[in-house]
Amino acid sequence: MRTARTFKAAGPLLLAGLAALTGFADAAQAAGAIEGGGKQNLNLPAIIMFFAFVAMTLVITYWAARRTRSAADFYAAGGGITAGQNGLAIAGDYMSAASFLGISGLVFASGFDGLIYSVGWLVGWPVILFLIAERLRNLGKYTFADVVSFRLEQTQIRSLSAIGTLTVVAFYLIAQMVGAGKLIELLFGLPYLYAVIVVGALMIVYVAFGGMVATTWVQIIKACLLLGGASFMALMVLITFGFSPEALFKKAVETHPKGASIMAPGNLVSDPVSAVSLGLALMFGTAGLPHILMRFFTVSDAKAARKSVFYATGFIGYFYILTFIIGFGAITFLMNDPSFYKVGADGAYNKVTALLGGTNMAAIHLSNAVGGSLFLGFISAVAFATILAVVAGLTLAGASAVSHDLYASVIARGRVSEDREVRVSKVSAVLIGIVAIVLGYIFENQNVAFMVGLAFAVAASCNFPVLLMSILWGGTTTRGVLIGGLLGLISSVALVVLSPAVWVKTFGFATAPFPYDNPALFSMSIAFAGIWLFSKLDNSKRAQIDRAGFEHQNVRSETGIGSHKAVAH
């Protein structure tokens, strides 16, 4: 039954692939003869490699679906993922298209400023390791709500965590869907909507049939492809400049319209409040991303959880160094070549904004410039695979929040069979996929990196404070978490809506009521203060149970005694 459905879903896609292969072969061959640098609308290698990736992941999904029997398999891959695999999978989950294309595009547009983002995106990892990773593994089972509700009242806490999860997933998914649509539109010549539907359909198949096992392996394959492709690109750039960063930077400064200012902090961070607020969102947002937190339940114990963060930090840090080189490489390789630009009638073009497909396409064009159409095809396929893998992780996190937290604990009050819970999760995955397609279509013209920033702000202001306080502070009560968490969630979303990025740029009002694009400094403070204050003021009966439960929780959190063990396969 499962098998038949998997392949039914894959059928139309493969057909579309075949049509693409036969129809576009001539055009692609002709294009192949052109030296690297020309713009290609249809690229045979890209199509072949993308469908090879899809075929491989569908085979894995089929294999995973046969192994996925219990709820533990579906949500947490039976706890049978090794630290190394999980490190790669975390990196796969985290290295989104927004960071690959967005950061290299940001470096391409403004140089050094791109590094500020990548640094911020990395430094959350040590904090996750020091404060929550092993405790999460010791206390939780499938979702981070398991941990928050360990000693607190289940219904309310799981509702809050599910809302926090779904909000983050929604914003993050929109960003990924928009990125996917634009990318495929540019590379495959498919209409935007069609591209978004393909991505949505594939992520539904991965998650609904293969659960965490398939999702993990999709992440691992994608991480290897992305790291390999980005390494090759950076290597080609460095070879061109005789492995001298100075030579690379010198050429970039000569080429870039902003000149030497690309080597220093520019306008990205204009005032101290914005800078700190952005920093907090990037750093602690990571520690509140539900699809990342879920990954800690896939390993056998706390030791493996720690090691996986160490590996992931290494992979991700290395990757961000690569994107920096790639961004500078793109400046030197692309800016003097009009074939990468929308050129005006007089032959003039803006070296930054007129890049075909926008600045986010800098890495894609660079792959063509350094490796020709074959490598362009590879990187295009990798970028697409990257989006697919991240949306699959997000969908699984969202579906788990709906089935494990909302359905099993809140609606059915724990009176539900494992089978039924997993079925609900699969249905949720399908629904989330459909919603993602619709939202991706609606938000076609929003900036990708900005939407990710929004997801991080909510994660840092609701999920992270709630998780940290419930783990570390014995005085935390249900009411405190509920009110504080909601305040963090509402304030972060409200402040983003009132910020210049949305109020002025999206709604078209003249001035924004809230002057900063990133609310984390304020909304995180509100959340922590709220949890503390309302816990302190809480004299209810429930509060006594909550506080009394801390010692037991703390023993398990510190030692792992009584934690959910891996299911052997």
Place this chain on the structure above:
Amino acid sequence: MSAPSYDSIKNDPQFQELVSKRSRFAWTLCLAMLVIYFGFIAVIAFAPSLLAIRLGTGVTTVGIPVGLAVIVSAFLLTGIYVRRANSEFDDITQNIVGRQK
């Protein structure tokens, strides 16, 4: 180990030693990361010209190695923690758990 005695673990001196050692270590490293990162952000916000100073006669600025150093420091700090946690702290945990059997 169906019913571990949480009270006896809680009162186990070695458990208390584990908790205090690990939390001191974790918070110290956490603070180090925060200082490094927000130090970097503070310089960008208050004195961006410091990062724009050129190294020697080239175009490469101080900001480049500093930014790289922040990335590398994140990796090193996680390495330092994992090394100690996976040996010393896990050994203590083993002892505590062992006494419960």
